[in-house]
Amino acid sequence: MPTDAWYREIHERLLADDATAPAELAEVVLKEPVLQLLIQRLRRDFPKLNDPDLLYDSIISALMNYLKRPVQFDSTKRSFIGFLAMAARGDLLNALRQKRHWKKEIPLEDVELLSEAGNSWIGEETCQEGVDSQKMRGEVYKLFPELRDLEILKLIMAGERKTEAFAKVLEIESKSPEEQRREVKRHKDRIQKRLERYGKVVRKHE
Amino acid sequence: MGKLFVNMNNPKLIQRFVNRARKDTFFLGWALSVYQETHSIDDHQLAQWLECDLNALDRLALCRLPDDKSGKFQHDVKQIAKFGPCNADRLVQLLREVVSISSLRGEVLEDASGLLMAVRDRKPGGEDDSGDTEKE
Numbered sequence: 001m002p003t004d005a006w007y008r009e010i011h012e013r014l015l016a017d018d019a020t021a022p023a024e025l026a027e028v029v030l031k032e033p034v035l036q037l038l039i040q041r042l043r044r045d046f047p048k049l050n051d052p053d054l055l056y057d058s059i060i061s062a063l064m065n066y067l068k069r070p071v072q073f074d075s076t077k078r079s080f081i082g083f084l085a086m087a088a089r090g091d092l093l094n095a096l097r098q099k100r101h102w103k104k105e106i107p108l109e110d111v112e113l114l115s116e117a118g119n120s121w122i123g124e125e126t127c128q129e130g131v132d133s134q135k136m137r138g139e140v141y142k143l144f145p146e147l148r149d150l151e152i153l154k155l156i157m158a159g160e161r162k163t164e165a166f167a168k169v170l171e172i173e174s175k176s177p178e179e180q181r182r183e184v185k186r187h188k189d190r191i192q193k194r195l196e197r198y199g200k201v202v203r204k205h206e
Numbered sequence: 207m208g209k210l211f212v213n214m215n216n217p218k219l220i221q222r223f224v225n226r227a228r229k230d231t232f233f234l235g236w237a238l239s240v241y242q243e244t245h246s247i248d249d250h251q252l253a254q255w256l257e258c259d260l261n262a263l264d265r266l267a268l269c270r271l272p273d274d275k276s277g278k279f280q281h282d283v284k285q286i287a288k289f290g291p292c293n294a295d296r297l298v299q300l301l302r303e304v305v306s307i308s309s310l311r312g313e314v315l316e317d318a319s320g321l322l323m324a325v326r327d328r329k330p331g332g333e334d335d336s337g338d339t340e341k342e
Binding site for chain 1: 222227267270282289
């Protein structure tokens with residue numbers, strides 16, 4: 001982990017328009033353990049955020065802004081990581097606002113495309129070669145334009161099996177357990193069929 | 207629920223930063239992209255020409271774009287070339303050419319203070335007071 005003295009030195013070099021200081025700092029910030037620290041702080045502020053792309057972009061934007069205008073950081077007021085986390089938080093908030101603006105019906109930060117059992121998210125890491133994660137997300141949104149369906153899909157992908165969890169999303173908790181079970185099954189089957197149909201279309205085009 | 211899984215040593219994260227740097231005139235990556243575009247060459251070819259590997263090319267891209275009007279241009283290029291590492295003379299050649307190209311296009315660059323200045327105001331011919339690595 002870089003020391004405060006190291007950050008101070010890099011900061012001074014950035015203020016002096018040093019040529020390699022931006023690269024040296026980026027190489028440290030975008031790797032463990034600094035990246036982990038930043039992500040932990042952002043996760044604390046955005047516990048429901050499940051879009052790694054948004055998170056990464058906010059960190060990158062905050063870092064880029066600092067590299068270009070290092071004067072905005074005052075080392076006497078806070079640590080560098082604290083400063084960067086705060087800047088990334090601002091960028092993240094703006095990104096979320098923009099996304100909400102374009103996708104009023106679907107708050108993207110609530111959409112989770114991950115498999116907890118597999119300990120991975122469907123993004124650049126797990127996509128096959130040539131498959132763009134953004135495009136994939138877009139396809140899923142098109143497939144399930146309703147937020148409720150996305151929430152159910154999220155639960156299915158997380159390996160959730162309890163009827164109560166799905167009933168909560170469907171807002172049918174007041175119904176009898178048997179009615180809840182039937183309705184949940186109906187929704188899950190519908191989503192599964194839609195996914196299967198989509199899968200067939202994709203395979204046909206491969 | 208509510209968990210976010212990330213790969214902390216994701217090399218693609220650096221790559222993502224490099225990709226953004228390549229579109230931003232603050233970074234040397236922008237000049238590398240302009241040069242590539244002009245010569246229709248890919249990363250491998252550019253790396254070969256600069257006598258470095260692809261990893262070094264990414265490191266170069268994240269450096270600050272040296273100002274050829276600045277008195278420390280020669281020092282900056284040497285520092286970057288050592289950091290990459292890459293061939294310093296080739297890097298100077300690349301930067302001079304990119305400044306000329308951009309000047310012809312009438313593009314603007316961002317100076318150290320964040321203010322925009324026209325590239326055409328620069329002196330692409332190496333006749334400035336910055337010294338010239340090529341003369342060495």
